[in-house]
Amino acid sequence: MMTIQQLKYALEIANWGSMNEAAKRLFISQPSLSNAIKELEAELNITIFERTNKGVSISVEGTEFLGYARQVLEQIELLENRYLDARPSHQHFSVSTQHYAFSVSAFVNLMEKYALEEYEFTLRETRTYEILDDVKNLRSEIGILYLNEFNSKVIRKLLKDSNLNFTVLFRAAPHVFISAKNPLAQRKKVSLADLEPYPCLSFEQGDYNSFHFSEEILSTLSHKKNIRVSDRATLFNLLIGLNGYTISTGVISAELNGDNIIAVPLDVQEIITVGWISHKNVTLSKLAAAYIQELDSVLKNYK
Structure with a gap:
């Protein structure tokens, strides 16, 4: 089942345009990040990122997905700040x-x-x-x-x-x-x-x-x-x-x-x-x- 963590992973990759750089920022291994995104893509039956020798680029359907993902994460942050007194998240x-x-x-x-x-x-x-x-x-x-x-x-x-x-x-x-x-x-x-x-x-x-x-x-x-x-x-x-x-x-x-x-x-x-x-x-x-x-x-x- 799709998770909030996977949404965060996908947006981090989009922010940096690189699996390797996103993995460093997330403090996880590149293979772990890549597998998490592959599982997400398989579940949704879409390709979010096109893999090339030069890195990754966002597909047309991936662009639409990431737009929704960003909105979801913003709403989650609002809920956490309102009801859980959560520490402010890392803003991009x-x-x-x-x-x-x-x-x-x-x-x-x-x-x-x-x-x-x-x-x-x-x-x-x-x-x-x-x-x-x-x-x-x-x-x-x-x-x-x-x-x-x-x-x-x-x-x-x-x-x-x-x-x-x-x-x-x-x-x-x-x-x-x-x-x-x-x-x-x-x-x-x-x-x-x-x-x-x-x-x-x-x-x-x-x-x-x-x-x-x-x-x-x-x-x-x-x-x-x-x-x-x-x-x-x-x-x-x-x-x-x-x-x-x-x-x-x-x-x-x-x-x-x-x-x-x-x-x-x-x-x-x-x-x-x-x-x-x-x-x-x-x-x-x-x-x-x-x-x-x-x-x-x-x-x-x-x-």
Whole structure:
């Protein structure tokens, strides 16, 4: 008969995307974990995880099952806390996001508000394709990325194929992030021609380095000076050190990034729509819903 322990095992595997890593976190042997999942799959007559040489991936029917399993475990936790005075359980929550300071601010606010004694939280600032893949395979409950006229058709097809929802957070006119000491810093707006002498910084996308997966709009334009980076701190250091620029939403956190980086409107006719994605078959956890509220709260300061 299916047990609560098996449900916990299945969700732990989904969280880590690996039998070996989940077994370590659960303090059991990998064969024991694998056998428990095989017994569960046999009882339910479904395949929850597809086994490959590279690890495990969640099947279509497994995604639906894990959505229900998460809800069941949350209800059990509520019952235990209400009637058994149980010690708070180890909380899990993961977000995958493009490189946005506001997503970090909301994450910090969430942790400060809940002040949990035990937790396993993950914040992945990562590549666009990996955000989609993380939410599709339940490694993250929430993903944050943008759509515009250029990438919308490709990204929306992937969202549909992966059974993911996109919910708008805000729409913004394009800006450039530059150093406060950049010669263009005093401009009310800048043009692409104004930017041409300066290095253009962008986030590299690895194996999926398609223009449609770029974190920056106008990705098909050529520039005399290009630098690709993998993390936000490096990009900001290069903005200051090399007088470079990057194209973004204009939403920047002085609290996290200081006053050395500023946003200046870019003179182009474009709209950036930033939103969060989630799996259609999975009800948001309490922490995920709270994180969305924190995102809205943080973004109110920029509207």
